[in-house]
Amino acid sequence: xxxxxxxxxxxxxxxxxxxxxxxxxxxxxxxxxxxxxxxxxxxxxxxxxxxxxxxxxxxxxxxxxxxxxxxxxxxxxxxxxxxxxxxxxxxxxxxxxxxxxxxxxxxxxxxxxxxxxxxxxxxxxxxxxxxxxxxxxxxxxxxxxxxxxxxxxxxxxxxxxxxxxxxxxxxxxxxxxxxxxxxxxxxxxxxxxxxxxxxxxxxxxxxxxxxxxxxxxxxxxxxxxxxxxxxxxxxxxxxxxxxxxxxxxxxxxxxxxxxxxxxxxxxxxxxxxxxxxxxxxxxxxxxxxxxxxxxxxxxxxxxxxxxxxxxxxxxxxxxxxxxxxxxxxxxxxxxxxxxxxxxxxxxxxxxxxxxxxxxxxxxxxxxxxxxxxxxxxxxxxxxxxxxxxxxxxxxxxxxxxxxxxxxxxxxxxxxxxxxxxxxxxxxxxxxxxxxxxxxxxxxxxxxxxxxxxxxxxxxxxxxxxxxxxxxxxxxxxxxxxxxxxxxxxxxxxxxxxxxxxxxxxxxxxxxxxxxxxxxxxxxxxxxxxxxxxxxxxxxxxxxxxxxxxxxxxxxxxxxxxxxxxxxxxxxxxxxxxxxxxxxxxxxxxxxxxxxxxxxxxxxxxxxxxxxxxxxxxxxxxxxxxxxxxxxxxxxxxxxxxxxxxxxxxxxxxxxxxxxxxxxxxxxxxxxxxxxxxxxxxxxxxxxxxxxxxxxxxxx
Amino acid sequence: xxxxxxxxxxxxxxxxxxxxxxxxxxxxxxxxxxxxxxxxxxxxxxxxxxxxxxxxxxxxxxxxxxxxxxxxxxxxxxxxxxxxxxxxxxxxxxxxxxxxxxxxxxxxxxxxxxxxxxxxxxxxxxxxxxxxxxxxxxxxxxxxxxxxxxxxxxxxx
Numbered sequence: 001x002x003x004x005x006x007x008x009x010x011x012x013x014x015x016x017x018x019x020x021x022x023x024x025x026x027x028x029x030x031x032x033x034x035x036x037x038x039x040x041x042x043x044x045x046x047x048x049x050x051x052x053x054x055x056x057x058x059x060x061x062x063x064x065x066x067x068x069x070x071x072x073x074x075x076x077x078x079x080x081x082x083x084x085x086x087x088x089x090x091x092x093x094x095x096x097x098x099x100x101x102x103x104x105x106x107x108x109x110x111x112x113x114x115x116x117x118x119x120x121x122x123x124x125x126x127x128x129x130x131x132x133x134x135x136x137x138x139x140x141x142x143x144x145x146x147x148x149x150x151x152x153x154x155x156x157x158x159x160x161x162x163x164x165x166x167x168x169x170x171x172x173x174x175x176x177x178x179x180x181x182x183x184x185x186x187x188x189x190x191x192x193x194x195x196x197x198x199x200x201x202x203x204x205x206x207x208x209x210x211x212x213x214x215x216x217x218x219x220x221x222x223x224x225x226x227x228x229x230x231x232x233x234x235x236x237x238x239x240x241x242x243x244x245x246x247x248x249x250x251x252x253x254x255x256x257x258x259x260x261x262x263x264x265x266x267x268x269x270x271x272x273x274x275x276x277x278x279x280x281x282x283x284x285x286x287x288x289x290x291x292x293x294x295x296x297x298x299x300x301x302x303x304x305x306x307x308x309x310x311x312x313x314x315x316x317x318x319x320x321x322x323x324x325x326x327x328x329x330x331x332x333x334x335x336x337x338x339x340x341x342x343x344x345x346x347x348x349x350x351x352x353x354x355x356x357x358x359x360x361x362x363x364x365x366x367x368x369x370x371x372x373x374x375x376x377x378x379x380x381x382x383x384x385x386x387x388x389x390x391x392x393x394x395x396x397x398x399x400x401x402x403x404x405x406x407x408x409x410x411x412x413x414x415x416x417x418x419x420x421x422x423x424x425x426x427x428x429x430x431x432x433x434x435x436x437x438x439x440x441x442x443x444x445x446x447x448x449x450x451x452x453x454x455x456x457x458x459x460x461x462x463x464x465x466x467x468x469x470x471x472x473x474x475x476x477x478x479x480x481x482x483x484x485x486x487x488x489x490x491x492x493x494x495x496x497x498x499x500x501x502x503x504x505x506x507x508x509x510x511x512x513x514x515x516x517x518x519x520x521x522x523x524x525x526x527x528x529x530x531x532x533x534x535x536x537x538x539x540x541x542x543x544x545x546x547x548x549x550x551x552x553x554x555x556x557x558x559x560x561x562x563x564x565x566x567x568x569x570x571x572x573x574x575x576x577x578x579x580x581x582x583x584x585x586x587x588x589x590x591x592x593x594x595x596x597x598x599x600x601x602x603x604x605x606x607x608x609x610x611x612x613x614x615x616x617x618x619x620x621x622x623x624x625x626x627x628x629x630x631x632x633x634x635x636x637x638x639x640x641x642x643x644x645x646x647x648x649x650x651x652x653x654x655x656x657x658x659x660x661x662x663x664x665x666x667x668x669x670x671x672x673x674x675x676x677x678x679x680x681x682x683x684x685x686x687x688x689x690x691x692x693x694x695x696x697x698x699x
Numbered sequence: 700x701x702x703x704x705x706x707x708x709x710x711x712x713x714x715x716x717x718x719x720x721x722x723x724x725x726x727x728x729x730x731x732x733x734x735x736x737x738x739x740x741x742x743x744x745x746x747x748x749x750x751x752x753x754x755x756x757x758x759x760x761x762x763x764x765x766x767x768x769x770x771x772x773x774x775x776x777x778x779x780x781x782x783x784x785x786x787x788x789x790x791x792x793x794x795x796x797x798x799x800x801x802x803x804x805x806x807x808x809x810x811x812x813x814x815x816x817x818x819x820x821x822x823x824x825x826x827x828x829x830x831x832x833x834x835x836x837x838x839x840x841x842x843x844x845x846x847x848x849x850x851x852x853x854x855x856x
């Protein structure tokens with residue numbers, strides 16, 4: 001397995017010593033750009049490194065996401081951390097191992113193949129040679145060639161096993177989070193944000209804010225940035241709630257209730273693109289339907305947090321962003337600093353599932369710290385801020401128009417989708433507080449309007465099925481009423497919900513079983529295998545005619561059409577609401593570095609996907625985002641969670657496929673399909689609230 | 700804000716006295732004054748359970764409890780539940796089941812589970828679900844957390 005082309009992370013950071021070092025006695029320093037966001041990547045990457053180096057995993061000290069010390073691997077997104085980051089680290093470690101063995105063989109005057117490595121020590125005929133990673137003089141200040149073949153799967157002893165999460169013990173005993181991080185002399189800060197896009201300060205009732213704080217409070221005004229700084233969190237929080245009404249804003253963009261619905265996007269100017277079969281649809285039986293999802297919150301349990309410190313002309317920010325280098329660039333641009341003035345270090349935050357408030361709180365803390373040198377500033381958004389200010393996952397409206405052949409087969413499909421942007425990271429003037437600076441840097445264009453991200457709303461808009469003619473028309477609405485950015489899966493979840501619902505509708509119209517119908521137009525054997533496996537797990541053959549009040553629905557997706565495969569079957573009971581009874585999932589991850597971790601990601605995706613589908617929608621009112629508490633934004637609870645069985649197909653000889661987002665879309669569609677089976681009517685607009693079900697029942 | 704007063708209570712089996720605003724949330728006092736940061740801010744509205752502590756063995760939202768109300772009472776935080784060397788059974792079980800993804804909710808989850816196990820040593824599945832239903836998890840670790848509580852109950856049996 002010689003790599004002809006280096007994986008992107010390695011091509012971007014080709015020096016071996018950027019990734020690996022043995023400068024500490026008996027320790028291996030592994031440095032990566034992909035960060036832990038609750039998905040277990042820190043453990044999986046250490047498994048890969050320990051495997052290739054032949055050292056105990058406990059010897060590895062991992063540095064992840066540090067602009068001074070770790071490679072720039074972009075952002076931790078799109079389920080690429082094992083596929084690309086892991087593949088890079090594997091090549092680095094294989095090459096370093098080979099270099100060290102070659103140097104040792106030279107020193108010992110023996111062939112390389114007479115040596116092996118056990119826990120970092122070099123053995124000859126199973127006897128210690130006195131040499132090890134720490135004593136053989138090999139400089140890693142050289143470029144990777146990617147030419148050293150990593151171990152074969154048959155040699156694996158650590159990869160493919162359920163190594164426990166290395167970060168979990170600290171968290172179980174109450175430590176380990178960004179939110180727990182402190183610096184000597186640290187104070188608490190808060191930027192008062194306008195409730196909607198575009199606000200400029202009109203007036204400030206400082207006395208009211210100070211009175212509410214009830215303790216010494218610094219009020220800092222810099223352009224339209226109004227910052228409150230206090231010695232303790234209680235005084236600060238009281239001041240912030242007073243500031244919500246004591247600060248008045250001009251220039252706020254209007255917001256109406258109607259804008260919260262996906263259909264609003266269909267009425268707006270858009271940037272359009274098309275792809276696929278240029279020929280018009282052929283004759284046949286036409287079938288069409290429209291589906292939608294509203295805006296969805298990341299809903300991190302821990303509101304975003306950061307600490308920033310400006311000392312001796314250098315700004316250091318500790319935060320939980322998904323891309324430290326991109327965020328550093330936003331700080332440098334938005335605050336007009338020099339790149340060598342800024343360091344960004346990642347610490348573990350609450351699960352983010354995409355671009356939540358992490359970048360904004362980091363910027364808030366930095367902007368305050370710059371004006372208060374030598375004082376570390378901690379910012380943690382309030383629950384109301386995390387819900388009300390973070391960029392949300394875009395609403396989408398998707399219309400599908402199919403043509404069925406005489407035998408019922410779907411032979412042509414046109415997808416028309418309307419969406420806001422799904423990638424709005426980075427840029428110099430885009431973060432909330434960048435816009436409040438005096439003479440602010442203009443906002444950068446939406447990231448995905450330029451290559452290499454042309455419209456991530458189209459993720460999984462092209463069916464994986466063997467359909468003769470397939471094409472999409474993408475309308476990206478840049479003027480969304482609230483900020484939108486990356487939420488787990490981007491467009492994949494709404495697109496797979498729409499497509500897999502539609503496939504069931506086509507099967508029903510042709511009088512065919514949904515499983516059999518899919519298998520007639522799915523030639524990839526791995527796709528067929530997960531569908532069959534999930535159906536077998538669920539006992540699909542027991543499925544009865546629809547309308548009984550209980551339903552069994554299935555759906556399939558291959559994330560991005562290039563990554564992990566997942567098929568999901570949902571059993572539920574339905575009257576005026578839906579109650580999940582059981583969920584089964586079969587998935588193909590290729591080589592699963594940590595199978596338990598993959599299963600955890602599948603389970604998490606199923607539950608989060610079910611929660612979006614059944615319960616979640618960000619709501620608006622004239623003041624701004626209205627759903628700013630868990631009471632207004634309910635998610636699934638323990639009492640809503642059914643038994644969930646996940647199965648991984650054994651495919652250790654195939655390359656690893658990212659699995660963090662694979663199960664979400666299929667879960668949404670399987671719920672819709674099960675609901676249609678139970679009720680005898682189709683729910684096409686998420687979330688499936690009681691109101692919508694009652695309206696559908698009443699025709 | 701009220702004038703600082705000195706409040707004494709038991710915290711994780713030790714007597715403490717804090718001189719602070721008696722109306723301050725217990726959560727802030729634990730985190731910022733007493734440097735026990737395992738109890739986490741999640742919503743400040745008694746809706747998510749990330750800040751749960753035990754007060755005299757009963758679960759309570761530290762975000763909504765004023766400091767003065769714990770005077771003379773016994774408060775247990777996640778740090779008092781167990782340590783790496785002497786873990787509470789629920790902590791052992793959470794690790795055994797790998798029942799956490801991001802882990803931010805786990806302090807509150809473990810407190811809720813510990814309270815359940817103290818009053819109901821052999822809880823049914825329904826009792827476990829009911830005891831944890833006020834605690835939100837966003838990662839979808841629910842099935843594993845439920846298994847962990849059942850495992851902890853077996854360990855205690």
